[in-house]
Amino acid sequence: MANTYTQVHIQVVFAVKNRSSLIHATWEDALFRYITGIIQNHGHRVLQVNGMPDHVHILFGMKPDQALSDLIKQVKQDSSKWINQQGYVKGRFSWQAGYGAFSYSKSQIPRVVRYIQNQKEHHKKKTFREEYLEFLKAFEIDFNEGYIFNEV
Template sequence: MANTFSQLFVHVIFTVKGRANLIHESFREKVEKYIAGIVSNKKQKLYAIYCMPDHVHILISISPSATISDLVRDIKSASSSFISLNKWVVGKFSWQEGFGAFSYSKSQVDKVVNYIIKQPEHHKHQSFKDEYLELLRRFDVSYNEEYLFDWVES
């Protein structure tokens, strides 16, 4: 009997509700480890994660039996509860609706991992809005401005 073989790498990006800077350095790594556990428990593989104060980048390999929407929903739901239960923010923490998902080939994985783990340096030179719009353009993703993340200009 034949098996299913795949190699699917997805770069997922989602933001804190209202793009508030709520993921503080004091607990950032705990949130990253918690999200890594969610990905692992869902039988997917995490290659890189970085939680910026207002958004998250994740690179995962995903099996064909999993759906990206379900995985991201589970990550956002469980991690927002985790952040709220630990009282790292005032009130209830939540992620903004929606996410970006961009696929990469195996030959690009190291470059994407490096890009994700160097997010703080990257954002010294480029805003999140510019970064996200650049990804949408680079991947030729059609979008309506009305349905993009809430933008916070600094």
């Protein structure tokens, strides 16, 4: 797209189906690299990926030539298929439906990167549900409690 200039930074958060803690420390780095590859193959720039056994955070610079929903659908489909092919979990792995997406200005990026890097420490004090509700409220996003990721 000639003469199109953008700076769009998005943090996406999504959970393992049923909030099961299936992402194991022995293979989470491989998963994060795989997710990074999917996003980069679509022409976007990954800034940080990290998570917990039950959810993932991804911060990336998004190009304007793809719908966010299409990209995240592809990330979730491809990474689920990869996890299942690797045999990392007993049974069938899948991500929970839906995701949260939050935009940031360039000046906020270092803070968000640190936040994502420190997920393990952060979640010693706060559950995923608490974290997710804080995001929705801070970004003033209308939501229905019935569709929020429920604790298992």
